[in-house]
Amino acid sequence: MANRYRNSLVEPAPVRWLLIGVTLLFLGVFLLLPLVIVFVQALSHGVEAFFAAFTDSDTKAAIRLTLLTAAIAVPLNTVFGVAAAWAIAKFEFRGKSLLSALIDLPFSVSPVIAGMLFVLLFGAHGWFGAWLSAHDIKIVFALPGIVLATLFVTFPFVARELIPLMQAQGTEEEQAALTLGASGWRMFWHVTIPNIRWGLLYGVLLCNARAMGEFGAVSVLSGHIRGLTNTMPLQIELLYNDPGAYSAAFAVAALLALLGFVTLALKNFLEWRHGDELAALRGK
Amino acid sequence: MDISIRNLGKNYGNVTALRDIRLDIASGELIALLGASGSGKTTLLRAIAGLESIDDGSIHFGDIDATRLSVQERRVGFVFQHYALFKHMNVLDNVTFGLRVRKRATRPRPAEIRRRGQELLDLVQLKGLEERFPTQLSGGQRQRVALARALAIEPRVLLLDEPFGALDAKVRKELRAWLRQLHDEIGYTTIFVTHDESEAHELADRVVTMADGRIAEAGAVN
Numbered sequence: 040m041a042n043r044y045r046n047s048l049v050e051p052a053p054v055r056w057l058l059i060g061v062t063l064l065f066l067g068v069f070l071l072l073p074l075v076i077v078f079v080q081a082l083s084h085g086v087e088a089f090f091a092a093f094t095d096s097d098t099k100a101a102i103r104l105t106l107l108t109a110a111i112a113v114p115l116n117t118v119f120g121v122a123a124a125w126a127i128a129k130f131e132f133r134g135k136s137l138l139s140a141l142i143d144l145p146f147s148v149s150p151v152i153a154g155m156l157f158v159l160l161f162g163a164h165g166w167f168g169a170w171l172s173a174h175d176i177k178i179v180f181a182l183p184g185i186v187l188a189t190l191f192v193t194f195p196f197v198a199r200e201l202i203p204l205m206q207a208q209g210t211e212e213e214q215a216a217l218t219l220g221a222s223g224w225r226m227f228w229h230v231t232i233p234n235i236r237w238g239l240l241y242g243v244l245l246c247n248a249r250a251m252g253e254f255g256a257v258s259v260l261s262g263h264i265r266g267l268t269n270t271m272p273l274q275i276e277l278l279y280n281d282p283g284a285y286s287a288a289f290a291v292a293a294l295l296a297l298l299g300f301v302t303l304a305l306k307n308f309l310e311w312r313h314g315d316e317l318a319a320l321r322g323k
Numbered sequence: 324m325d326i327s328i329r330n331l332g333k334n335y336g337n338v339t340a341l342r343d344i345r346l347d348i349a350s351g352e353l354i355a356l357l358g359a360s361g362s363g364k365t366t367l368l369r370a371i372a373g374l375e376s377i378d379d380g381s382i383h384f385g386d387i388d389a390t391r392l393s394v395q396e397r398r399v400g401f402v403f404q405h406y407a408l409f410k411h412m413n414v415l416d417n418v419t420f421g422l423r424v425r426k427r428a429t430r431p432r433p434a435e436i437r438r439r440g441q442e443l444l445d446l447v448q449l450k451g452l453e454e455r456f457p458t459q460l461s462g463g464q465r466q467r468v469a470l471a472r473a474l475a476i477e478p479r480v481l482l483l484d485e486p487f488g489a490l491d492a493k494v495r496k497e498l499r500a501w502l503r504q505l506h507d508e509i510g511y512t513t514i515f516v517t518h519d520e521s522e523a524h525e526l527a528d529r530v531v532t533m534a535d536g537r538i539a540e541a542g543a544v545n
Contacts (some may be wrong), residue, residue, distance in 0.1 A: 139433035211407035
């Protein structure tokens with residue numbers, strides 16, 4: 040008798056399978072397939088050719104530059120992101136909504152435009168161009184420019200991850216910490232940060248993935264000087280457009296994809312290890 | 324420690340939250356701040372704690388002028404309506420937090436901190452729950468942990484903001500009786516805020532009624 044009454048909150052089985060099927064198909068074609076093809080093409084001339092791609096000095100320089108850029112941009116944006124999220128979530132002040140909007144700006148602006156912005160500011164004919172050449176400081180077509188472009192496009196990741204989290208958590212725990220005698224700094228380290236650590240980690244990983252993979256903005260600012268100002272994504276484009284280095288391009292692309300996978304796997308591993316804590320932090 | 328408040332005023336923009344508050348509390352007294360929402364009772368409590376700034380007047384703890392002191396310097400024990408326990412720390416770490424964040428010079432040794440923590444948990448009848456996390460506790464237990472945490476710093480005054488407001492009726496009654504007993508035992512000067520008249524009269528030595536940011540009635544001793 041009870042079987043006559045279907046749980047009306049759950050879609051009937053055929054609909055469920057259709058939805059799941061469409062999602063899997065979409066993910067499969069647009070995410071999985073391209074990645075698989077990258078690895079297949081990378082190994083199409085054999086494993087030796089794959090490793091040979093990384094002996095090229097320009098490629099090695101590109102890998103180093105990508106890692107260096109990420110190593111500078113990610114920590115900086117983590118600090119900025121935490122500071123911005125802290126200001127927005129815990130305080131009321133004039134210009135708060137403006138700051139919120141500014142944080143989202145890099146997402147709404149095309150990366151190429153972002154790159155051009157910096158050229159306009161710091162290029163030879165830019166606003167600060169004369170001052171910079173007078174002091175012999177190179178920004179455009181050099182590392183500082185690449186780092187700036189990367190900072191701009193990856194800025195929102197940490198802040199956007201933290202703002203809703205911190206807003207939901209409110210300020211009572213911080214207030215309690217203050218009444219118990221904790222200085223502002225101790226309160227921040229012992230109460231605020233531990234409560235946001237998973238959101239922070241996720242934001243940092245996203246920021247890192249984007250920092251390593253950014254193309255458009257860096258492309259405008261780097262000048263594409265081989266062995267000097269080519270990051271991995273730029274180097275991949277270079278190799279791809281060179282008919283003789285076709286599979287090398289895929290080899291480097293595979294490495295970039297692998298770096299992405301590693302960060303993803305790390306995140307999942309940490310979540311698995313600390314699942315209980317996670318659940319406790321999410322619960323009230 | 325007795326508390327004296329003189330001419331206390333606070334504004335939020337052009338809204339007056341507190342006006343000309345004058346209050347004396349004797350050392351060891353347990354008083355209730357009773358009033359409806361918007362009467363200013365929580366604002367007054369938070370102003371005493373230093374969690375809100377004031378625009379006029381003064382607050383004294385005994386001989387000490389606390390008006391210019393920071394929250395940390397006032398050494399008040401504050402218990403929030405929604406406990407405000409540190410979610411990522413276990414019960415013992417919560418209770419001993421106030422001792423662990425002290426500057427090196429005044430910080431007790433770890434073994435001593437642990438001992439004091441366990442002593443307090445004993446006092447609030449939560450012995451054995453040191454390793455539990457706040458999400459694993461009932462509301463009543465959480466509030467008792469919050470109280471133990473506030474007591475750990477040996478506060479000049481204990482301030483409770485609608486401490487039983489988030490609990491169900493049965494637990495509320497139990498904790499009321501328990502709090503009264505605890506106060507008789509340890510005797511800290513205590514102020515608690517409530518909108519429940521029977522609770523105020525049942526618990527407090529004296530009930531101070533507030534309305535519209537003012538003290539309506541300073542209350543006679545119960």
